[in-house]
Amino acid sequence: MINILLNAYAVCPNWGSEPGLGWNWVINLAKYCNVFVITEGEWRDEIEKAVNMLPQSKNIRFYYNPVPHEVRKMCWNQGDWRFYKHYRQWQEKALLIAKDIIANNRIDIIHQLNMIGFREPGSLWKIGNIPFVWGPVGGYGWTTLRYLNDQPIGVKLKAVIKNIINIIQGKIYPLPINAMKRASYVMAANSNVYEYIKANFRDDVILLNETGCYKKEVPLTERINDKEFNMLWVGKFDYRKQLNLAIQTVSQLTGTYPFVKLHIVGDKDNATYTRLSALCHNLKLEQNVIWHGKIPNKEVHRLMQESDVFLFTSIDEGTPHVILESIQNNLPVVCFDTCGQGDVVNDSVGIKIPLSNSSQSPLDFAKGISYLINNRKELQQMRLNCAQRQIEMSWDLKIQKVISIYNQIISNELEVSD
Known part of the structure; x- marks a missing residue:
């Protein structure tokens, strides 16, 4: 089995959004490989309870890198730019944890998963002797201002400022640019991001959205009531x-x-x-x-x-x-x-x-x-x-694509070493 070091700030069972996608990536990857996960510690109890119930639990190891409660509040208050300073510090500490993991385990691939925004690709790409994968990446793009006519002036101003920052950071911010250059593969979360990365950074970007489906048996009665x-x-x-x-x-x-x-x-x-x-x-x-x-x-x-x-x-x-x-x-x-x-x-x-x-x-x-x-x-x-x-759109089909990418990277590495 291959060993993957996964950097995922947000991981939690039974959630949607970033924590939910982090959890689903971890548990589905673990069906095919050993996963070493660096994550924040907010949901440690929930994680450990849920992991113990999984048949693939032996393939998952979590390493917690907690932040203070006030930083967590900044994180979930979307738009609080103060969080990025603390998140940058978190990533530098995650780099130290990653080096310790690598010193004690064989790691075949490092994968930067979430948060998926392009501004923060983490710091694990700085580890130069192990292949690095980044994605799915999101966040490139800007809000269409034509839909803000009836919004309060504060909302309009916030959207304009965010657009300007996105455009500038997308072009010149060194962290994502360096991570793009370093990565063996980059995955884009949607077509908008895919086209942006392809036009500005690399032709070989892969389109793979960040979340997936589980097959669900739901009663499906016919609805032909034309009065409701x-x-x-x-x-x-x-x-x-x-x-x-x-x-x-x-x-x-x-x-x-x-x-x-x-x-x-x-x-x-x-x-x-x-x-x-x-x-x-x-x-x-x-x-x-x-x-x-x-x-x-x-x-x-x-x-x-x-x-x-x-x-x-x-x-x-x-x-x-x-x-x-x-x-x-x-x-x-x-x-x-x-x-x-x-x-x-x-x-x-x-x-x-x-x-x-x-x-x-x-x-x-x-x-x-x-x-x-x-x-x-x-x-x-x-x-x-x-x-x-x-x-x-199933998780299983998505993860099989990712495993094929991992195997291709490892195969390429072996060819180079030969």
Whole structure:
């Protein structure tokens, strides 16, 4: 078995986002190789409890590099730039831990996994005598400002500053540039990032999004009720997710289809909820929009199984795990043709809307949804097609691709040594 040293700041079982993808990479890689994992210690208890229940547990070794509680708060408060200073320090300490691991174990490949943002490729690429893999990498790109017309001035300013920083750092920041040069392989998290890396750094970049599906047996009853249509929206109430577009889409639909309902899941304890609930009142949508608040993931899956369409209006993402959860629950998706959702959703399981602007997009979303309301058998076929898409996007298939990359690297190294 080959030995992989995996640098993964965020790892936790039973989570989505970065911690969930970290956990799924670890446990699925461990089916094929020995995995030595450097991670932060926030979820140590959960990790060790869950690892002991795995048949591949003997192939996994965790090394914890904890940070203070206040640093963890900065990490999960997205947009808190103070975190990067502490994260850089964490990576330098991870380098020392990695050198100690290498001194006591044979390591065939070093893999920098997460956080997946391009700004921080870690420090393990500085170890020069072992092949280095980086990715999936995300974060290259910028927010489309045409969708911020109705946002508060502070949000607009933040988005502009973030775009400027992304453009400058993407071109000249030495850490990712050096890691790009050092890596045997670089994986891009979505097509946008893939095209950026290919145009600016290296032609051999690989497109491989950062998350995957598990095959899930979900009851699949036929839905042909033309007097009911339930849409589900799930996400954080911030400008990237564009919940306002979903509400405006409902407004476009209710004149013709008064039975349409939009179910919204997300934390309501913020100013965005206040502003958007007022928008619902002004548009007379109180009977069509149902606010569920922040609910357990199990309840989200139940809503997915009871809904007709998953409406995903985000304009700035990596590969959102909630899209894959939707497909796992046989729920067709209507979304923008951008970021990771544009790669995951195809014509067999949903409808993709081109990016345009905040005035045109509600019309485009409404047109796509109207088509599905009037073509229930085609919508039902999309639900049936989700089973095949689960296989195509499965963790097992993804990890097998990564193992083939590892084996190719090792084979190339042997040829060089000969």
